[in-house]
Amino acid sequence: MNDIILTHDHLDVQSTVDKVSSDDCGAVSVFLGTTRNHFKGKKVVQLDYECYENMAKKEMLKICEIMREKWPDIMHIAVHHRLGTVPIREGSILIAVSSPFRLSAMHATQYCIDSIKATVPIWKKEVYADGTISWKENSECTWKSNP
């Protein structure tokens, strides 16, 4: 199962882990990206995410396919991205991968978040405590619209 979800709701780790868990698997690896309260010395109060939903989903599915080629024993993959406002400490991206043994799940999870940061068209607006904002593509992004 490749469970790709873009949502304006809170990301729930437990139900996602339950979703990818399998009787055949001995490992679930999870990554949760959360809103941090600072960026390069500036106090952040929230992040807002926007994306091209169809394109983002297509890119995420492509990443899942590559993960399955690289680590063929992977069972289930969940990639849930929150859109809209994500307050401090709450999750914006949740990745969960199950496999019989732990190494493939853990390596695939890292590949997944690295690839999403590099290729998926999602923008974030950082809202600072001093009232200023900054729209940005991910700093690791390889396809920047404003290089």
Next chain:
Amino acid sequence: MNDIILTHDHLDVQSTVDKVSSDDCGAVSVFLGTTRNHFKGKKVVQLDYECYENMAKKEMLKICEIMREKWPDIMHIAVHHRLGTVPIREGSILIAVSSPFRLSAMHATQYCIDSIKATVPIWKKEVYADGTISWKENSECTWKSNP
């Protein structure tokens, strides 16, 4: 915070992620080891864990200290191990690590599970569908009592 728990209760991923999350952090990495329904062609029905609790906790704290030396920006570490019977699909070990950036959390999580498998005195009994059982130290264990 180093949150080391040995428990006979179900491991709860969500509350553990909430516990390690921090306003200062942008990443939580999680590993959940679960009971798999097979081992080398034999159908497994459950695992039973036993350990020297004091020694296991001491070893786990030692691993946390090494993690903090290797990845100084790590914020919180949770290592929860379930003892007693762990049915198929349920978690026996749950590791959660928070940090400002993702790489240290993810690398530290992998180091943590690898080290626990290698050094912490926890034994498991595999109970098979054919009625047989097998007590074993972890296959990766470096201190085997029966080499």
